[in-house]
Amino acid sequence: MLFEIFIFPGILYILVWTVVLFWFFRKFMAALHKRVGPSFNGPAGSYQTLFDLSKLLTKESITPQGVNPYLFSLMPLLAASIAIVPTALIPWNSGSTVLSSNYALLVLVVLIGIEPFLLFLTGFGSNNKYSFLGGIRVLTQMISMETSFFLAALSPAILFGTLNLNSIVESSSWLSFVVLIPGFFLYFIALLGLLEQPPFNIPDAEQEIVYGFYTEYSGTNYFLLKIAEFSEFMAVFAGAATLFLGGYRGLFFDNFLCLFLKMLAIAVVMMVIRASTPRITMKQMLQFSWSYLVPLTLLNLAWIMAAKILFFGAAQ
Amino acid sequence: MDDLKNIFSLFDTEYITEYKTSWLKVKLSFSSNLLDVAQMLQKNGLRTISTISPTDFIDENKIEMNYFFEDLVTKRNCWLKCDIPRELKHCKIESLSNLFKGALWHEREAYSMFGVKFLNHPDLRPIILSQDYYNKFPFRKDFDWQEHEKNSVENMNLIVESFQEEEHLSENKLDPNSSEMILNWGPTHPASGPIRLKVHCDGEDILGIDPDIGFVWRALEHLVTQKDFVGAIVAVERLCFMDNINSMVCYAQAVEEIAEIEITEFAKWMRVLLGEVGRISSHMMGMGGFYNAMGLHTVAMWNMDMRELFLDFLESYSGARIATASVEAGGVRYGLAPEMLEELQKALDKFDATKEDIKNIFINNPTMKMRAAKLGILTQDEVQEYALCGVVARASGVKTDIRIDEPYAAYDQIELEYVTQKGGSAKDRLFQLFEEIEQSVSIIKQAKKHIEQKIEEGEFNPTKDYMVKMPKKLPKGEAIARVEWARGEVLMHLVTQEKAKSPYRLKMKAPSFNHTMMVEHLLKGETLSDIPLVFGSLYICQGDLDR
C-alpha cells in the first residue's frame, strides 16, 4: 500500500511524469520551432525540467498584499492533491488498479471536472484583475467544455455497459475501437478545452491577461499548480487511452508501456496542434462548444447505441 | 497643381513655388488664413495631413509652422508654412483637427514640445512627454535641459507622484455600482511592449481605450541637434531598429538636398539593396508579432530562422547585425565585395525554400481567418482621414507607396507595382506583409542582378565610388525627404542655419504615431481578446511611436 501511495502510481510517479512530460513538451515544441530545446543539462537536456521544478521549491513564495493568505496558499495544495487522486483509478497494468471500483469512470470524470473550480478560486483569491479575469475564463470554459467531455467519456460506458475501467479495457476489441473513433475525436477536442491547450488556451492567454490565474503565484505555490496541471494532463490522457484506445493492451504484449506510448501519442498530436493553431476568442469557443460540439457528442451517443444494437447484439 | 495655385491666389502669400515632383511649397502671410486655406485644400482632395512641424527661430522671434498636406489618390502634395509669434501668451493658431482627424495627436505633440496652443482642439493634453516636462516645452531653443536634469531626483519623484495621482483619480471616477474597471495593458505586459493602454472594460467587453505613450521617448529630434551631421545618423537610425536602413536613407537624402550633392549610381543601387533587406527583416518580425498575439510562436521562430540569414548579409557588409549605420549622406558607408552578395544569395535561397511551407500552414490558416477576417477593419476613407500609411493603408486598398509615387534612390529603374488588399481587416494586413516580403525579394533580385552586371561591365567600381565627398558645413536651407519605410511613410523635415555643423531642426514623421491613434477607434465594443491581435496587426513599433 505504501508503495502504491508513494511510488507507483503515487507521488513519485507523478513527479517523474511531470518532469518527463514537461521536458518532452519543451523538446518537441523546440523541434517544431526549428530549435534545439534544452540540451546541455544531462543527456539531451533531460535534467533541465528537474532543475526547473526543484528550483521553484527553493524560491520565495510571495503572498501579495490584500489577499486572504489561507485561501491563497491552500488552493494550490488542494488543486494538486485533487489532481493526483485519479491516478489511483486508472488500470495501469493488467489487474493492478489501486482502487478498483464499479463506478470508477464516474469518479474519474467528476475528479477531472472539479479541477477548474479550484483554479477559479486561485484566480479569485489572488486579488489581481488579470487573475480574476483568468478565473472567470476558466469557469466559463469549464461549463461549456465539460458537458461534451462528460458525454464523450460516457460513450464507452454505454457500449460496454459498465463504469468499471478494468472491464472496459478487458472488453475492448478492434470492433469497439472502430465504433468509438468518433467518440475519441470528440473526447480529444473537449480535452483540449479542458486542459487549456491551443486553440482553447483562453484562461491563461499570455498576450491577453498576462498569465491568468497563475499571475500572482510564485515559488512552491507555483510548483504545486504546475504539478496539478501535469497530473491533470496525466489523468485526461490516461482516461483517453483507457476508454478509447484499449488502455494497457497492446498489439504484442499487454503492459504499462503500451498505455504510456498511447498517452505520449496523444501528447504529440496535442503539441502539433499547439504549434500550428492560433488561439480563438471566448465568444468563438462558446459558439463552437454549444452549437457544434455538444450536439455532435449527443449524436455520437445515438450512434453508439445504434452500433451496440447492430454489432454487439444488445437487442437480444 | 494649377488648381492648387488658384486657391492660393485668393490669399496673401509670401511665395508659391513648386518643389520636387509633386509638392507645392507655399508660405502664408497671415496665420489667421490657415483654417480657410485648409478647408479649401480639403475640398480639393488633399484630405490627409501627414504631420505638423513647428520650427523655433529664436533669433527672428517667431515659430514657423509647417503643415504637410497630402492627397493619397492623385499624389498632389502641399507644404504650407506660416509664422506665429514666439511668446507663450500669443503662440496660438487655429486647430485643424476638426477637419483632419489625423492631426489630432500631431497637434498635441506640437503643443507638448513647443507650447503652440491650438484653438478649438478637442483634447489638448500633453502627449509623449514624461510628467516632469509638462508645460515646460523642452524643444524650444531657450529651454535649458541640463539645468532641468540637475534636479533628477525631484523629477523622478514628480513622475511617480503624478502617475499615482492619475491612477487614483481615474479609479475614483468609476461608478461604484457598475462593474466597470480599468486594466493597465502594459508597460509590463507580455505582449504590449513599452506602451500603456488604459483599457476601460466591463468584464471582457471594452468600453474605451486611452493610450498612454512615451515610455521610450528619447527626444531624438532634440538629440540630433546636438550632434554633427554624421553623428546624427546614430540617432536617426534608432528610430526603430527593425528597419533602420530606410530611415537613414531618408535623412541622408535631406542632407544631400541641402548640400546640393548628387550621389553615385552605385550608391543609389546599394541603398535599394540594403533598404529592401531592412524591410524584409522588419516584416518578418511583424508577421511573427501578428501570430504571437494569438499565442502561436512558430511563425516568429521560422521567420527568425530566415531573418538571421538576411542579417548575416548586413553583418558581412557593415560588421553589425542590426545597428549598421551603413547609409550616410553622400552615399553608402562601405564598398561591396563579391562574398557579401553570396551571403545575400544564401538568404534568398532560404526564403524561397521556406516560403511555401509558411504559405500553406500559416497564411491559409482557417483558425487565423476565423479570428482576424472581420476584426479591425479600416476603410479607405479612414486611411485618408487619419493619415495612415504603408502596410496598413495598402491593406485597405489605398494605392500609396513612396517608392512609386516619388521615386528615390534607384527605384525609378526598378519594375515595381502597388501591392494592395481589399478588405482592410487584420487578416488583410497579414497578407499584405507576406506579399510585400515577396515583392521585396523580387526587388532584391533585380538590384543584385543589376549591380553584378554593371560591375562585370566595369561601370560600377564597388571599392571606390560608393561615396562622394560631403562638405563639413552646410549652407542655410531646408528640405523634406520621404521614403517608404517598412511601416510606412517616413517624412523628415530638416532645417539648417548658415555654415551649420549640426541640424537646427529635424522633424521625423513616423507611421506608428498615426496607427496608434486608431487603436481606440478599432477596439471600442470588442473584447479583451482582440486587443493584442489588433495591436499586433497595426504593426506598431514603440521606437518610432515615441521617437
Add this chain to the structure above:
Amino acid sequence: MLKIFDFFAHSKSESVWMAHFCTGCCSLEMAAAMGPRYDWERYGYLPTPSPRQADVLVITGLITKKVLPALLRTYQQMPEPKYVLALGACSFDGGPYNDSLAVVKNPTEILPADVFVAGCPPTPEAIISGLEQIKQKIKDGIPSAASEGGLYKEMKF
C-alpha cells in the same frame, strides 16, 4: 543531507527564468537569442509572462524616465533570490542617448546589475554568455548586486 542542499543549490543555478520586460532596442537581439539560431533554451533559460516566477530581470537597453518606475516595480515583484542583467551601452551610461533629455543615464546605479553585457546592441552570443556568468554567480552563492545596495532603495516608485 548536505548532498540534498547541494542539489537544490545546483538546480537554482541551472534554471534561470527571465522576466518579460522589454524597454529598448536590445530586446530585438534578445528575441534573436530566443530564436532558432542561438536558442538560449539550450541552457535552460525561459521567458516567463509574469515577474512572479522570474529569477532574472533583464534591463534591455535604454531606460527612459517614464519607464523607470515600472522597471523598479517589476523588480520588486520578483521573488528572492533575484538577479539583474544589464544589456547594452544605454544601461551603463545612456549610450548613444547620453545627450538626450529624456533618458536615464545611470540605470545601473539605480538598480545595480550583476552582469553587464557591452554592445549596442550586444549580439545574441554576448547575451547568452552574460547569462552564463549570472549562472556562475548563483552557483558561487554570491548575493546579487542589487541586494547589496543601490539608489532604488531611496526612491519612490
